[in-house]
Amino acid sequence: MFRLRRDADEATVEVEVDGRTVLVPANASAAAAVLVAGLDSIRETAVGGAPRGPYCLMGVCFDCLAEIDGVPNRQSCMVPVRAGMRIRRQRRGRAVQPNEH
Amino acid sequence: MRRFDAIVIGGGLVGSAVAYGMARERLRVALVDEGDAAFRASRGNFGLVWVQSKGRGAPHYQRWTRLSAEEWPKLAADLGERTGIDVGLEQPGGLQLCLGEDEFAARREMMEQMRREAGNFGFDYRMIPRDELAGMLPGLGPEVAGASWTPYDGHASPLNLLHALHRGIADKGGAYLPNSTIANAAAAPDDFRIVAGGDEIAAPKIVLAAGLGNAALAPLFGLSAPVRPQRGQILVTERARQVWPMPLGSLRQTREGSIMLGSSEEDVGFDTGQRLEVMRNIARRAVRSFPFIAGLQIVRAWAALRVMPPDGLPIYDQSERYPGAFTANCHSGVTLAAAHANAFAPMVVAGALDPSLDLFSARRFDVPAAA
Amino acid sequence: MSTDVAVIGAGPAGMAAATLAAELGLRTVLIDEQDEPGGQIYRAVERASRGSPLGRDYLAGQALAAELRAARVEYRSGATVWHIDPAGAVSLAERDGAADTVEAARIVLATGAIERPMPLPGWTLPGVMTAGGAQILLKTAGLVPAGRTVLAGQGPLLYLVASQLARAGAPPELILNTAPHANYHAAARRLPRALWPGRRALWKGAAMIREILRAGIRVRREVTGLRALGRDRLARVAWDGGDIAADHLLLHDGVIPNVQITLALQLAHEWDEAQLCWRPVVDAWGRTSLPNIFVAGDGGGIQGAEAAALMGRLAALAIAAELGRFDEAECDRRAAPLRRALARERGVRPFLDALYRPAALAPAEDDVIVCRCEEIAAGQIRRAAQLGAQGPNQLKAFTRCGMGPCQGRLCAPTVCALIAEAHGKPLAAVPPFRPRAPYKPITVGTLAESNTLIAKS
Numbered sequence: 001m002f003r004l005r006r007d008a009d010e011a012t013v014e015v016e017v018d019g020r021t022v023l024v025p026a027n028a029s030a031a032a033a034v035l036v037a038g039l040d041s042i043r044e045t046a047v048g049g050a051p052r053g054p055y056c057l058m059g060v061c062f063d064c065l066a067e068i069d070g071v072p073n074r075q076s077c078m079v080p081v082r083a084g085m086r087i088r089r090q091r092r093g094r095a096v097q098p099n100e101h
Numbered sequence: 102m103r104r105f106d107a108i109v110i111g112g113g114l115v116g117s118a119v120a121y122g123m124a125r126e127r128l129r130v131a132l133v134d135e136g137d138a139a140f141r142a143s144r145g146n147f148g149l150v151w152v153q154s155k156g157r158g159a160p161h162y163q164r165w166t167r168l169s170a171e172e173w174p175k176l177a178a179d180l181g182e183r184t185g186i187d188v189g190l191e192q193p194g195g196l197q198l199c200l201g202e203d204e205f206a207a208r209r210e211m212m213e214q215m216r217r218e219a220g221n222f223g224f225d226y227r228m229i230p231r232d233e234l235a236g237m238l239p240g241l242g243p244e245v246a247g248a249s250w251t252p253y254d255g256h257a258s259p260l261n262l263l264h265a266l267h268r269g270i271a272d273k274g275g276a277y278l279p280n281s282t283i284a285n286a287a288a289a290p291d292d293f294r295i296v297a298g299g300d301e302i303a304a305p306k307i308v309l310a311a312g313l314g315n316a317a318l319a320p321l322f323g324l325s326a327p328v329r330p331q332r333g334q335i336l337v338t339e340r341a342r343q344v345w346p347m348p349l350g351s352l353r354q355t356r357e358g359s360i361m362l363g364s365s366e367e368d369v370g371f372d373t374g375q376r377l378e379v380m381r382n383i384a385r386r387a388v389r390s391f392p393f394i395a396g397l398q399i400v401r402a403w404a405a406l407r408v409m410p411p412d413g414l415p416i417y418d419q420s421e422r423y424p425g426a427f428t429a430n431c432h433s434g435v436t437l438a439a440a441h442a443n444a445f446a447p448m449v450v451a452g453a454l455d456p457s458l459d460l461f462s463a464r465r466f467d468v469p470a471a472a
Numbered sequence: 473m474s475t476d477v478a479v480i481g482a483g484p485a486g487m488a489a490a491t492l493a494a495e496l497g498l499r500t501v502l503i504d505e506q507d508e509p510g511g512q513i514y515r516a517v518e519r520a521s522r523g524s525p526l527g528r529d530y531l532a533g534q535a536l537a538a539e540l541r542a543a544r545v546e547y548r549s550g551a552t553v554w555h556i557d558p559a560g561a562v563s564l565a566e567r568d569g570a571a572d573t574v575e576a577a578r579i580v581l582a583t584g585a586i587e588r589p590m591p592l593p594g595w596t597l598p599g600v601m602t603a604g605g606a607q608i609l610l611k612t613a614g615l616v617p618a619g620r621t622v623l624a625g626q627g628p629l630l631y632l633v634a635s636q637l638a639r640a641g642a643p644p645e646l647i648l649n650t651a652p653h654a655n656y657h658a659a660a661r662r663l664p665r666a667l668w669p670g671r672r673a674l675w676k677g678a679a680m681i682r683e684i685l686r687a688g689i690r691v692r693r694e695v696t697g698l699r700a701l702g703r704d705r706l707a708r709v710a711w712d713g714g715d716i717a718a719d720h721l722l723l724h725d726g727v728i729p730n731v732q733i734t735l736a737l738q739l740a741h742e743w744d745e746a747q748l749c750w751r752p753v754v755d756a757w758g759r760t761s762l763p764n765i766f767v768a769g770d771g772g773g774i775q776g777a778e779a780a781a782l783m784g785r786l787a788a789l790a791i792a793a794e795l796g797r798f799d800e801a802e803c804d805r806r807a808a809p810l811r812r813a814l815a816r817e818r819g820v821r822p823f824l825d826a827l828y829r830p831a832a833l834a835p836a837e838d839d840v841i842v843c844r845c846e847e848i849a850a851g852q853i854r855r856a857a858q859l860g861a862q863g864p865n866q867l868k869a870f871t872r873c874g875m876g877p878c879q880g881r882l883c884a885p886t887v888c889a890l891i892a893e894a895h896g897k898p899l900a901a902v903p904p905f906r907p908r909a910p911y912k913p914i915t916v917g918t919l920a921e922s923n924t925l926i927a928k929s
Contacts, residue, residue, distance in 0.1 A: 003615065004616075005641055025615070028613035041704070056587065057604070
């Protein structure tokens, strides 16, 4: 769990993380929103189903993959939040909607 | 100087399959290989065990491929038992998609020709029209007119196969000599000595399976292997839940869920660079086949060089000048792995290639001699 | 679009290179995947206030960002480079998936550094992240870890992040410094020559340590046997001789150049034994083995933010001369003060390199995950190396290591170290990974619609 530091002067927006509504700093990434929401992990690995959370926060490790606004496997640390964003756990491999495109 | 029963030059899919087959027959095999930065068609492979497009105009190639497809389950089981590695073989049949009616008609003609040429050996296929195909393959794009299907096709994990073969060779007491380019070679009937990577090794049998390297090596042993590089590029998507019941020729979903997209052919010499235009064309054809693919992320891609004989058919040969020297060359190292391990290798052990492989000899390229 | 210079990366090297190139009259495009300039070291610096817990050195980046904004640079933020054609075409993808190509006469790669991976038992547990990652959360969104935080490892960010978190009101409980005894000896031998050129850095370092001790943060040195324990998330941190309950473990083992693109382009690289990393071979202006491609900043070898800006400017000068803005003599004249400043910056480097040498490059335990993407453990890699794999590219075939989306960024140093260990070879003798395009994932749709005017590869 991450929290705002004391003396932080950050505007906030409301986003949804795994169904929970959370207030996060407006300049946070979706990965940061996950941490503010108090989630330990945001994905389960494709091979072993192990829980993983954001690790490097700079787009290198790909451990922060989440489903964001319906699009799976996005590097959540590279996506800035916007009001109303829906961030969901990435469970193993992505689903494919063959008849939607 | 180290002595072995057989030397195999080339640690890729062809070399390791042959070496494994010989090791299984209790020969002490030395497998000579290059280092980390070699061309290695085996690493760039698509993974198909593909039968339906092999040997138009050359029914002996179709028969050899079918033999390999039939032997494949035995090889997979044997490797699984011996090494614990699952090579991921699935043989549910295969589909080759046709975009547009012209492609469909041309494909039908090809399948018909294959059946005619097969004669009593038989060639079972179906042309599946679009409506039926759409029921089998969700998300099929509107341009797909249909597909050809045969029951013989399938796929496997080429990397697991290579790993399993190497482990199997080690398990059977084979010696693996990497980082070894051939510095010196001396050939005499049933007596071959090479200096590779600073080591001198000798054996009464030698098999050249060095892929593109065979072209230069073959003449040293009284053989000919006029192979040339042909570049192919592949794109691989993020992992997805399983979406197709069988491989689709230029689209294939692995067991892990990644979807591999091909195929391409370029004549660019020994260049393993990636050309964007080719990648784009692969992507475009995939999206035309299944529009939903547009939303999948490509997480990696590569280019690799196929080992291409002049007519595309394998070259199998034994040296007349230096009995005991053999060569194997092909661009279908996965499909033919079972034939190489279970049929070709025993022939080498026995000392002579079966007459059924005569048509694969490089003598077929000596046009004046054949005339 | 077509331009004189394309600069990749908006950290100090990239900002300085782009700004000077534009000032010298070159058409300049700056491409960066973040939405704001600063790279990682100056991430979100434009928004930082004067009393920021991140400190004065961080705020110094505001000047670079301001100069960039004032310069006539076409700044493409939020754009990810996924392919570079050595002939000069840069393919990029915007956040919404739109594809674009920038053709440039010269390319400056300023992709900076990444943290050295630090595989240890339990490092993949949620609750474990890099020290740099925690610093990024503080920089970009004013966030600090709640609960008990442990910092572990060694290198430039260890005490720095501890002091920054302390100032932000979230001091870590404990710092576990893994730098081995030998580091201090080796650093001490280099201290005399570093004293004058590095006086500011050394003074700041000492002040930081004082600050940490004053904040009541305990420090243990020469720590071995580090491991993270927990079931679905971190619960405890243990080491030889102790353990502690923890909610967050921040790891740091130094920084290494981000060579993903330079390796993909197959530029000449050399092994840096002092910094234990691969880096592209560059001349005094940043020229690589390809005449139209330059490297500036930490991407060419770790030298720090100030040196990065200087190298960015040197590259801009060299390019300006090559493109006819002035002659070589004038170029040398303008470069002289930059070179003097660079020499000063480099004076402390041998000391820091000795101090910041990682204890080990590969985990001893076989069950530690090395490839996080594909979940491959050290033991599997050791066995594959023993089977004969001579390098990471061959090993990739046997283990899938390096096939995940990070394309070896997080596992390459460890994999190479394991191969070196298995074969009894020096690290310099194990070749690096060969990454390929796309350097970062792009959708099939983006590729299908990409602009490919350039016909050659």
